[in-house]
Amino acid sequence: MVDAALEGSAGVKSYETTLANQQTVVKFDKSQIDEETLMNNIKKLTGYNNLYLKE
16 A cells, blocks of 8 residues: 555655565655655555654
């Protein structure tokens, strides 16, 4: 579901999901989208609320 939300999102350069770890790593262009907007878009499209940033 997260992959579908990221596909076609403005500014997303790449993403990799590991189902075993229940984790998605996203590379994106901060001049096109910020972390908060990206996470809000994922929440809206997936209904997931347990998202967090890991730098």
